[in-house]
Amino acid sequence: MSHLFPNDFLWGASTSAYQVEGAAYEDGKKASQQDIINQENYTTRGFATAEIASDHYHHYKEDVALMKEMGFKAYRFSIAWSRVFPDGIGAVNEKGIQFYRNLIDELLANQIEPIVTLYHYDLPWALVEKYGGWLNRQVVTDFEYYARYIINEFRDKVKYWTTINEQSIIVQYWTAKCYIPEEYRTNNQLRYQINHHMNLAHAIACKLVHELVPGGLVGAALGYAPVYPLTSKAADAMAALNAHDLRNAYYLDIYFKGFYTKSAMRYLEKHGLAPEIQPGDMELIKEGTSDFLALNYYYSDCAKSCPEGDGKEIRYSGVNYSGKKGDISGFETHPGFYEMCKNPNLETSDWDWSIDPTGLEYLLRDLYGRYNKPLMITENGLGAFDTLTEDGQVHDDYRIAYLKAHIEAMGKAMDAGVEVLAYCPWSAIDLLSTSNGVKKRYGFVYVDRTDDDPKECRRLRKDSFYWYQNVIRTNGQQL
Numbered sequence: 001m002s003h004l005f006p007n008d009f010l011w012g013a014s015t016s017a018y019q020v021e022g023a024a025y026e027d028g029k030k031a032s033q034q035d036i037i038n039q040e041n042y043t044t045r046g047f048a049t050a051e052i053a054s055d056h057y058h059h060y061k062e063d064v065a066l067m068k069e070m071g072f073k074a075y076r077f078s079i080a081w082s083r084v085f086p087d088g089i090g091a092v093n094e095k096g097i098q099f100y101r102n103l104i105d106e107l108l109a110n111q112i113e114p115i116v117t118l119y120h121y122d123l124p125w126a127l128v129e130k131y132g133g134w135l136n137r138q139v140v141t142d143f144e145y146y147a148r149y150i151i152n153e154f155r156d157k158v159k160y161w162t163t164i165n166e167q168s169i170i171v172q173y174w175t176a177k178c179y180i181p182e183e184y185r186t187n188n189q190l191r192y193q194i195n196h197h198m199n200l201a202h203a204i205a206c207k208l209v210h211e212l213v214p215g216g217l218v219g220a221a222l223g224y225a226p227v228y229p230l231t232s233k234a235a236d237a238m239a240a241l242n243a244h245d246l247r248n249a250y251y252l253d254i255y256f257k258g259f260y261t262k263s264a265m266r267y268l269e270k271h272g273l274a275p276e277i278q279p280g281d282m283e284l285i286k287e288g289t290s291d292f293l294a295l296n297y298y299y300s301d302c303a304k305s306c307p308e309g310d311g312k313e314i315r316y317s318g319v320n321y322s323g324k325k326g327d328i329s330g331f332e333t334h335p336g337f338y339e340m341c342k343n344p345n346l347e348t349s350d351w352d353w354s355i356d357p358t359g360l361e362y363l364l365r366d367l368y369g370r371y372n373k374p375l376m377i378t379e380n381g382l383g384a385f386d387t388l389t390e391d392g393q394v395h396d397d398y399r400i401a402y403l404k405a406h407i408e409a410m411g412k413a414m415d416a417g418v419e420v421l422a423y424c425p426w427s428a429i430d431l432l433s434t435s436n437g438v439k440k441r442y443g444f445v446y447v448d449r450t451d452d453d454p455k456e457c458r459r460l461r462k463d464s465f466y467w468y469q470n471v472i473r474t475n476g477q478q479l
């Protein structure tokens, strides 16, 4: 029997600005670091740039109408800092902010609750050029300037705010998520320094929401994967705990307890990787309390013991760029602490992401037990190669199976008492992947374009569109 979802449960889906909007240089917007990174991805790998993406900037009314047709109660999206402040700070770009006013009004007119993310990987390029972006502490002050403006602007219209998207993933894949000049790329301490700056920015945003938004609720959106031990050997269980501490708790403890997980910090200090913390930083972090945790869940992870002295070196997560199973370029390794590895018990997507619905139930139970705060799913989904039939259909039964199993798992966690506010899978419509172009698709709506040719970005409903429409219509009773 299906779980009974509360009547006000927020069914919806997610996107992010640079991955969906396009109009990268239109109406006063200037480049973000993602415009530059994706331009490089196009040159080196042939993946689409962010210049047009899904052209949501010009199709937003049609897109909101499609969301309405599916029955969305919520839509999670991000604001492009460089559209509102093209130079990062200074004068507001009126046309840029107007786009978000229009979008939010369109959502509200359709009874769709906006869930706004302040930052989703797309720092204004002007700030990278000026001082190195997130590498420099100055960014925290500039973020406050931007965040204060946005939160104040939408204080009467937006209740749910998420601060920074996926800090833990930024640490793993830092050159894809932040523009890092070549000469810094071997300095792994900077990954944790950037993250520390983000912790300060996150805390400031939490305080701003509490100060400015009557009844506003705020939390980070964390990319989260539970870590299982490869075997039941004690050494593997220890490795999984170490991996959990450095990859997950290191972020969660900041958000909910206001300190860095000790075991993780000791490990970082031992290896010269710990961030520099200035007087007053930890007090600020403590003051930035979160009301909920937004979770982006795609896969679970697996770890095994990695004794020191085996000739292995510290390395971070590899990527599969081809979409051919097994092409992943390696796993995160911290000799003496843990080594990540493939879980032999799980199937994977074409990009080597494990498929593990039970992992969602497990992490919801685990996190609610540890932190006792409401949770939101702000991403979850299956990246796949879709095929458009001659008569304009997409039969994505694999996506339906993935989402169905994950909703069931979420329902089981809720039956066990976990408070979940929203389910917003990735993604509302097809969009640009962070590292695989547009051929890796996630949407309920097919956007007709390729990596080489944006065509007209025609919207077509996939089979999953009608399936999700029925899920929402029955409030999760018919999966």
Ligand code: BGP
Pocket (backbone or CB within 6 Å): 016, 019, 165, 166, 169, 223, 296, 379, 383, 426, 432, 433, 434, 435, 436, 440
């Ligand atoms: C998350 C990001 C999204 C997103 C998604 C899928 O990490 O928050 O921006 O794109 O993962 O990842 P990808 O696009 O690499 O398949």
